[in-house]
Amino acid sequence: xxxxxxxxxxxxxxxxxxxxxxxxxxxxxxxxxxxxxxxxxxxxxxxxxxxxxxxxxxxxxxxxxxxxxxxxxxxxxxxxxxxxxxxxxxxxxxxxxxxxxxxxxxxxxxxxxxxxxxxxxxxxxxxxxxxxxxxxxxxxxxxxxxxxxxxxxxxxxxxxxxxxxxxxxxxxxxxxxxxxxxxxxxxxxxxxxxxxxxxxxxxxxxxxxxxxxxxxxxxxxxxxxxxxxxxxxxxxxxxxxxxxxxxxxxxxxxxxxxxxxxxxxxxxxxxxxxxxxxxxxxxxxxxxxxxxxxxxxxxxxxxxxxxxxxxxxxxxxxxxxxxxxxxxxxxxxxxxxxxxxxxxxxxxxxxxxxxxxxxxxxxxxxxxxxxxxxxxxxxxxxxxxxxxxxxxxxxxxxxxxxxxxxxxxxxxxxxxxxxxxxxxxxxxxxxxxxxxxxxxxxxxxxxxxxxxxxxxxxxxxxxxxxxxxxxxxxxxxxxxxxxxxxxxxxxxxxxxxxxxxxxxxxxxxxxxxxxxxxxxxxxxxxxxxxxxxxx
Amino acid sequence: xxxxxxxxxxxxxxxxxxxxxxxxxxxxxxxxxxxxxxxxxxxxxxxxxxxxxxxxxxxxxxxxxxxxxxxxxxxxxxxxxxxxxxxxxxxxxxxxxxxxxxxxxxxxxxxxxxxxxxxxxxxxxxxxxxxxxxxxxxxxxxxxxxxxxxxxxxxxxxxxxxxxxxxxxxxxxxxxxxxxxxxxxxxxxxxxxxxxxxxxxxxxxxxxxxxxxxxxxxxxxxxxxxxxxxx
Ligand code: SF4
Numbered sequence: 080x081x082x083x084x085x086x087x088x089x090x091x092x093x094x095x096x097x098x099x100x101x102x103x104x105x106x107x108x109x110x111x112x113x114x115x116x117x118x119x120x121x122x123x124x125x126x127x128x129x130x131x132x133x134x135x136x137x138x139x140x141x142x143x144x145x146x147x148x149x150x151x152x153x154x155x156x157x158x159x160x161x162x163x164x165x166x167x168x169x170x171x172x173x174x175x176x177x178x179x180x181x182x183x184x185x186x187x188x189x190x191x192x193x194x195x196x197x198x199x200x201x202x203x204x205x206x207x208x209x210x211x212x213x214x215x216x217x218x219x220x221x222x223x224x225x226x227x228x229x230x231x232x233x234x235x236x237x238x239x240x241x242x243x244x245x246x247x248x249x250x251x252x253x254x255x256x257x258x259x260x261x262x263x264x265x266x267x268x269x270x271x272x273x274x275x276x277x278x279x280x281x282x283x284x285x286x287x288x289x290x291x292x293x294x295x296x297x298x299x300x301x302x303x304x305x306x307x308x309x310x311x312x313x314x315x316x317x318x319x320x321x322x323x324x325x326x327x328x329x330x331x332x333x334x335x336x337x338x339x340x341x342x343x344x345x346x347x348x349x350x351x352x353x354x355x356x357x358x359x360x361x362x363x364x365x366x367x368x369x370x371x372x373x374x375x376x377x378x379x380x381x382x383x384x385x386x387x388x389x390x391x392x393x394x395x396x397x398x399x400x401x402x403x404x405x406x407x408x409x410x411x412x413x414x415x416x417x418x419x420x421x422x423x424x425x426x427x428x429x430x431x432x433x434x435x436x437x438x439x440x441x442x443x444x445x446x447x448x449x450x451x452x453x454x455x456x457x458x459x460x461x462x463x464x465x466x467x468x469x470x471x472x473x474x475x476x477x478x479x480x481x482x483x484x485x486x487x488x489x490x491x492x493x494x495x496x497x498x499x500x501x502x503x504x505x506x507x508x509x510x511x512x513x514x515x516x517x518x519x520x521x522x523x524x525x526x527x528x529x530x531x532x533x534x535x536x537x538x539x540x541x542x543x544x545x546x547x548x549x550x551x552x553x554x555x556x557x558x559x560x561x562x563x564x565x566x567x568x569x570x571x572x573x574x575x576x577x578x579x580x581x582x583x584x585x586x587x588x589x590x591x592x593x594x595x596x597x598x599x600x601x602x603x604x605x606x607x608x609x610x611x612x613x614x
Numbered sequence: 615x616x617x618x619x620x621x622x623x624x625x626x627x628x629x630x631x632x633x634x635x636x637x638x639x640x641x642x643x644x645x646x647x648x649x650x651x652x653x654x655x656x657x658x659x660x661x662x663x664x665x666x667x668x669x670x671x672x673x674x675x676x677x678x679x680x681x682x683x684x685x686x687x688x689x690x691x692x693x694x695x696x697x698x699x700x701x702x703x704x705x706x707x708x709x710x711x712x713x714x715x716x717x718x719x720x721x722x723x724x725x726x727x728x729x730x731x732x733x734x735x736x737x738x739x740x741x742x743x744x745x746x747x748x749x750x751x752x753x754x755x756x757x758x759x760x761x762x763x764x765x766x767x768x769x770x771x772x773x774x775x776x777x778x779x780x781x782x783x784x785x786x787x788x789x790x791x792x793x794x795x796x797x798x799x800x801x802x803x804x805x806x807x808x809x810x811x812x813x814x815x816x817x818x819x820x821x822x823x824x825x826x827x828x829x830x831x832x833x834x835x836x837x838x839x840x841x842x843x844x845x
Contacts, residue, residue, distance in 0.1 A: 300646065304641070
């Protein structure tokens with residue numbers, strides 16, 4: 080596009096991106112930051128917010144990474160914390176009003192207006208100071224319009240908020256080329272490594288009749304023939320069996336099938352999977368996350384060895400023969416014994432198949448990612464394993480998984496290291512990002528494009544230390560670069576969870592059991608909506 | 615069971631989508647239009663659609679054909695109306711009819727395709743163009759080497775040319791009109807014909823910027839040619 084002098088344009092209207100009033104990016108993953116810069120550049124929009132005046136589009140970011148948007152603070156005019164449905168309208172109204180009045184007070188005029196909208200963080204209205212040791216000393220607004228703490232937006236009741244029934248249906252094959260029916264938002268199982276579990280609290284379910292209506296409207300408007308029941312943990316939806324039945328009944332005539340993207344580790348999930356997928360026996364995927372019971376207790380993954388055995392048994396009995404198991408390595412308190420526990424589980428699964436079927440023939444895929452501690456989780460203080468340690472553990476496990484029926488996949492430790500640095504980075508990483516992009520970093524999440532050396536050079540040139548961000552253990556009293564960005568869950572709650580983790584104590588799911596006092600519900604004026612409980 | 619046979623276009627708007635994407639755009643439109651389409655049996659049912667011929671990425675067409683197997687017959691004008699409303703820009707319905715009984719697949723009966731290829735000229739003198747086309751038309755055989763991931767294969771081009779290539783001079787460009795046979799053992803792509811023209815007959819055109827447009831698909835017995843909806 081650069082060669083042919085074509086500016087980045089939108090696929091729907093073929094209009095140059097630069098001509099829009101607002102341009103939004105969804106920041107799902109730290110490793111996509113270099114692509115954001117690249118898109119801005121392709122669109123011929125100056126990268127830095129200070130270089131853009133009121134005639135340039137307003138650049139907005141959303142998605143989970145905004146909860147520590149500091150590393151991209153120099154590039155975004157504002158970052159929106161939390162759910163978009165309602166805040167989007169507020170933003171558009173503010174921008175429209177400003178434009179109508181002739182863009183009063185220029186760029187800073189609109190930014191100050193936007194900063195007053197709940198959930199909208201305008202990084203340029205804050206100053207950050209640092210201690211000599213590099214940690215954050217203070218983050219404070221430099222303008223009266225900016226609140227000291229920006230708290231996420233959350234939709235109180237998903238049943239009453241509008242939803243997109245006419246999504247754009249592209250010609251090309253896209254990643255989620257089907258109807259995504261969101262059953263509920265939030266997940267309070269309380270896995271301690273999980274950022275989504277904190278950011279999207281509390282659990283709010285849609286009513287089954289609303290979902291059925293949405294599904295029908297979307298089939299009619301899109302023509303898709305598959306509906307995926309999405310959520311952080313769809314099997315937890317309180318009315319799932321009934322919903323699946325009615326969806327299948329009512330949409331069968333139109334050739335529409337239903338699929339479940341994630342399974343819980345129990346036989347209930349297997350029954351459901353069997354129902355929706357009929358006989359398509361592609362592999363089943365489970366995520367025990369850790370190899371030993373002790374470590375699963377540390378991370379509060381409420382799954383026992385027995386749960387897994389039951390689920391796998393049910394799956395084999397129902398005719399499946401290949402199982403995918405997802406794990407992480409580098410979790411707090413992890414020992415080599417925990418790592419090797421992953422191998423034990425994999426062999427256990429093979430043995431179970433033999434017991435049930437009387438012959439060998441199961442295929443087990445073990446996928447192990449490198450744990451990256453994320454902001455706003457109980458493990459936000461924990462120093463990530465260094466790459467060498469990950470690689471040692473990977474080799475340890477690899478040596479133990481020598482069976483031709485087991486496939487072992489692992490993540491690149493260096494990619495995870497960089498992800499870790501940016502996940503818990505501060506504003507000073509903006510220059511590193513810029514430098515790395517200038518030197519050719521793109522598509523860093525794709526191993527074939529990942530240029531580790533370019534990144535390390537960029538850190539060096541900027542005089543920054545990636546280890547300081549990724550692998551350093553923090554004190555509980557350290558000010559985090561994201562302390563002024565609130566998910567509603569209190570730091571005390573996160574610290575309590577960390578302490579319970581290292582003492583291997585479990586915390587229950589507030590969806591159907593006791594509230595664990597994370598602070599979200601009273602703080603944001605919302606409540607758990609679970610129809611199985613209270614309908 | 616009736617088949618709804620449609621004559622549809624692939625317009626400029628969707629020049630760069632693949633045949634697979636074109637087919638799924640049709641499938642989605644059929645669902646949106648609530649056409650009572652039949653599905654295959656089995657655990658992974660497919661909509662029963664069959665196209666006359668696949669169109670390559672970058673090629674537009676004014677005459678594509680698809681058979682939609684229906685569980686029941688909706689009034690034809692109703693069906694067209696609903697489909698028209700459901701189709702994306704770039705797909706227009708130009709003809710439609712129901713076909714009864716067990717008829718052979720479109721793919722098996724269509725044996726002739728006609729194309730307009732528009733390509734910028736690299737020479738001022740139209741005479742050079744005419745010469746090179748005439749040499750091509752008069753040649754007994756023309757061989758073209760098709761390269762694919764599977765390897766190289768030599769193909770004789772002229773056996774697939776139903777008629778002589780005609781030209782229409784345009785401003786700074788030329789339009790080539792090709793009639794190509796589709797045989798059970800294969801065919802040649804219009805782009806390949808142009809490559810042969812440039813490579814072996816020195817046709818002075820900018821081959822990187824050619825635009826291919828299919829003008830028709832026919833069932834021909836050598837004398838009479840009819841389109842699948844005229845059948
Ligand atoms: S406040 Fe209590 S009920 Fe609400 S999300 Fe937090 S732990 Fe759950």
